[in-house]
Amino acid sequence: MFSQQPLFEMRDIVKEFSGVPALSGINLSVRPGECLGLCGENGAGKSTLMKVLSGVYPYDSYCGQILWEGEELRSRSTSDSERAGIVILHQELMLVQQLSVTENIFLGNEMRLSCGRMNYPAMHQRAAELLARLKLTDVNVAAPVMNYGNGHQQLFEIARALAKEARLLIFDEPTSSLSAKEIEVLLSIIDDLKRAGVACIYISHKLDEVMRVCDTITVIRDGKHIATHPVATLDENGIIGLMVGRALEARFPRTERQVGAVVLEARDVSCWDVTNPQRKRVDNASLQVRAGEILGIAGLVGAGRTEFMSAIYGAYAGRSVGEVWVAGQVVHIAFPADAIAHGLCLVPEDRKRHGIVPQMSVAENITLASLSDYARIVRVDSDSELATVEREIARLRIKTASPGLPVASLSGGNQQKVVLSKMALKTPKVLILDEPTRGVDIGAKYDIYKMIFDLADRGVASSWCLQNCLRFSV
């Protein structure tokens, strides 16, 4: 089925971050037209390995060899590896929010007229074609990307990768904000690419996607290569077993409980678009959550879930109206601080933009929202703060060498756990979760579900915004 000559080979890749090994001797190879699934727990080293391959880390910052069609590849930057034909779609969104959709899709790869002028007509047209291929039709390609939600932005990233002439396409969790329908579109595009002889590497914690699109699966754990098998010889439980090195009993720790009185009620919430004040993003939506209840809010990408939730939370950028009742009383929420004071907490969808403070340490991020709980008058009691942090790190199994490291050095899934723990520490009355398990591995998902159920047992209501959330609604 595939030509036997591999497109590239990585040999004995070792990468350390200030003495802590992230990759210890990994081998990997992919043939043209093959799709390789890369699986592993949060912090296993998947993204790091792909950054090595795509030149994000220059060739003298790691040990080992990369052979590209039999010749050694020494990329000093991503543009070197892009010239060879390696295109990577990063785990975190890398769009320039102020630039238009078209400008983002062609950033660094612009179509030119004479004298270096931008060829806007051609680029707009090509961008629209690319988006049409992704079945996105309601997008104005000349509008800035910040007008669009996370799911759309992820599709723009995919379009950007498709716009380049790739021979190897790396997808690092491309579907974490996409709905089932959009995922299906992406997977069929990957099938087309494979037929055209493009090699793909696909990283995802959603194993059904991996099983559906990949030909071969490689599992890594703690920076070490564990196994490579053809997909036909594996099932989901087999992959999980290889990933965690032990069997997971339950994947979903559901318990039954009584729900109490209504704690949060939102009535007739409407939001208007930030740039186009005529257009309603949310039209008279209402919501009721009871104590101990876990409410799922479903909807496609761009259906307005995020806008609805951020309007309740006082964080919506545009104009919004509506009434919010907490525990039977109408409250006025103008800022997130007001919402938190009334016992509402929000775990935002985009951890990079809204969740973490990258330069601050893991510990400082975890306690950011609840810092005054550790303060005697104004001074922070660092003993009790650190004790809490250590407990949280152990509870959610956040993988970090020390709580003092900057949070930006954590793997994506572990950053997500930090954001979640930050808001849960406020012990809110209502916890609003916008895609809380984005990019989190299966074991950690279990931990997070358990945490939410524990909170629910203590009477905390939560409302989830999810793509496929029917099975979560109580």
Add this chain to the structure above:
Amino acid sequence: MTNMKISSSELRLLFARHKLLAMLLALALIWLFFWHQTNGGFLRPNSISNLLLQMSVTGMLACGMVLIIIAGEIDLSVGSLLGLLGGLVAILTVNLGWNTWLSVAVVLAAGAALGLINGALTTRLRVPSFIVGLGGMLAYRGLLQLSTDSVTIAPVPDDLGAIAQAFVPPGLSWGIAVLIIVLTCCLTLARRRRHHRLGLKVPPRWMDALKVGAIGATAIGFVMVLNQAYGVPLPVLILLALLGVFSWITNQTVFGRHIYAVGGNVEASRLSGVNVMRVKLLVFMLMGLMCAFAGIVTTARAAAGSPSAGIGGELDAIAACFIGGTSMRGGSGTVYGALIGALVMASLDNGMQQMNVDTSWQMIVKGAVLVLAVWIDVATRSERT
């Protein structure tokens, strides 16, 4: 990887971890150079006393400025504000004959209020702080010239002059030096114990001992040398106290943590319930207060209120912050770093004056050193990701 590269990257790591060490090393080199060029004159007690006095004004501004820059803002009006507040204290005491301490209190309050105005323009009206600063730089200077009729106001009362011209009695200086040493010992021990209890990495004993020893030796050395002149100048003591207070604010308080958070990611901080507006307002207010301190010391030192006081002060303060390793983009920086930066700037001024270097060359050298220092800081920063 070659051996050479490993050693250079190790060196880089060492400097990245112990930025303080690198900065002190650079300072030592500068001092050595001037000591050599002035035949030892640069390090005589009188000269050092003068150097520290000269540094204290920039240092006070840098204390406030570093918070502003960490919070992701900038304030260009501080030089003019310093002049205005220095002029105000002269007007109150000389022209209106007010009691000195009352005037000082009023000027401090006025500083905080003007800082609040800068902050309110930035946060409430959402005018970018760069523009607010630029406007303030012109407006405050104009206000000063208007209120002093562009003439120097002199002589100020003796007790006002004493704020900058008095010296701490030798005995008391020794007491303070001992206090500093005891305090450092206690803090270091407490930190070791806490790290140990929480299972965090405890630095090797010799390293902490070395650190405490170095701080102690510096404190004793300074008191010894300064007591050979007239003693520790009062403004230097004030600056030391400010260093303590501001370090405490940034490291220990909720407010301090929020400053770093706001500078690091405004959106994430807001969604976590941090009152971003209040944090920024307070930071600007502290900056105004520091301008008042610096203005009073400037007027006291010259024994006169001058309409040109503090010109270029904002640039020195900003340069000090960046030399001290504060990040341009906000979210990281330290108070002690900014003060070492201020000491570097003052040393360059002082040393080149003693060498009789032409003022144009002084500016060229200072500019070059600023760029060089920040380049070294960026280059030794631990790997970009």
